[in-house]
Amino acid sequence: xxxxxxxxxxxxxxxxxxxxxxxxxxxxxxxxxxxxxxxxxxxxxxxxxxxxxxxxxxxxxxxxxxxxxxxxxxxxxxxxxxxxxxxxxxxxxxxxxxxxxxxxxxxxxxxxxxxxxxxxxxxxxxxxxxxxxxxxxxxxxxxxxxxxxxxxxxxxxxxxxxxxxxxxxxxxxxxxxxxxxxxxxxxxxxxxxxxxxxxxxxxxxxxxxxxxxxxxxxxxxxxxxxxxxxxxxxxxx
Amino acid sequence: xxxxxxxxxxxxxxxxxxxxxxxxxxxxxxxxxxxxxxxxxxxxxxxxxxxxxxxxxxxxxxxxxxxxxxxxxxxxxxxxxxxxxxxxxxxxxxxxxxxxxxxxxx
Numbered sequence: 001x002x003x004x005x006x007x008x009x010x011x012x013x014x015x016x017x018x019x020x021x022x023x024x025x026x027x028x029x030x031x032x033x034x035x036x037x038x039x040x041x042x043x044x045x046x047x048x049x050x051x052x053x054x055x056x057x058x059x060x061x062x063x064x065x066x067x068x069x070x071x072x073x074x075x076x077x078x079x080x081x082x083x084x085x086x087x088x089x090x091x092x093x094x095x096x097x098x099x100x101x102x103x104x105x106x107x108x109x110x111x112x113x114x115x116x117x118x119x120x121x122x123x124x125x126x127x128x129x130x131x132x133x134x135x136x137x138x139x140x141x142x143x144x145x146x147x148x149x150x151x152x153x154x155x156x157x158x159x160x161x162x163x164x165x166x167x168x169x170x171x172x173x174x175x176x177x178x179x180x181x182x183x184x185x186x187x188x189x190x191x192x193x194x195x196x197x198x199x200x201x202x203x204x205x206x207x208x209x210x211x212x213x214x215x216x217x218x219x220x221x222x223x224x225x226x227x228x229x230x231x232x233x234x235x236x237x
Numbered sequence: 238x239x240x241x242x243x244x245x246x247x248x249x250x251x252x253x254x255x256x257x258x259x260x261x262x263x264x265x266x267x268x269x270x271x272x273x274x275x276x277x278x279x280x281x282x283x284x285x286x287x288x289x290x291x292x293x294x295x296x297x298x299x300x301x302x303x304x305x306x307x308x309x310x311x312x313x314x315x316x317x318x319x320x321x322x323x324x325x326x327x328x329x330x331x332x333x334x335x336x337x338x339x340x341x342x343x
Binding site: 021038039041042045046049050051052054055058059061063069072073074075076077078079080081082083084085086087088090091094095099102103105106107109165167168169170171172173174175176177178179180181182186187190191193194195196197198199202209210213214215216217218221222225 | 238241242243244245246247248249250251252253254255256257258259260261262264267269272274275276277278279280281282283284285286287288289290291292293294295298307308311312313315316317318319320323325326328329332333336337340
């Protein structure tokens, strides 16, 4: 086997735990789209074209809640902003790739593929990084799309899928992501602000409340950061 | 699939892709001011909480802060288990079991 083939298989193999771990979410996502009254093709299109788990889940509640297009697009942008940090982190290695591969590779830069690739960067640097990344990303992508289809078409067959409470999967996952981060004053204040504004702004049209709440939370975080910096500067003086 | 869905999905593709492509495709010509990077750090908690809180406290649009609200209890269980175990999958599974039991038994 050539080095490239070996690297591609290594990428695939290192991604397996995450591929398996996200499979239930792909199935639930597919079924959830159908339970929201949308066609199964919408689930497949979202997984194939957008390929961003948390943004995909949020889009269902936005579309189902009658959000306007700019709100859907802007929310997707904000939810995925963290990927800019991933893009910056992998850039020193990906800069050696030909441009077409960089254009294509950027499409697959999910949380999962980034986590796997970043570990590889630490141990192997840029060596065979393109085939490794492709092995990781393509296998993860195909698995996500395939199980989305299974969930969507199975969900279509199950009567009463809308009453199963599949939407709770997203709520539980997000709660589980947030909770461990609430160890310091700033993230607690950010969460409390965002949560309170989200409740108060619930009645706003086009689901604008979500954007407003997120913005309020980030503003409080930035203010607290500034306040802490000033405090540290005064103590040092 | 109507035009609205296609427009939503294609716009979501653009909104996702430009962020991922930023540094990989456009390289070092891009620079983030430190203040922006720091603000970005607050985005995940703010966005995710803004989604979770209304879903947990107002399932179906009705305000419900009772122990009989499976969304609220399930969310608290998910948060608590994740906080204790640091394992998201465990937290989701346990909270889903609690949520399911409350939905079908109560």
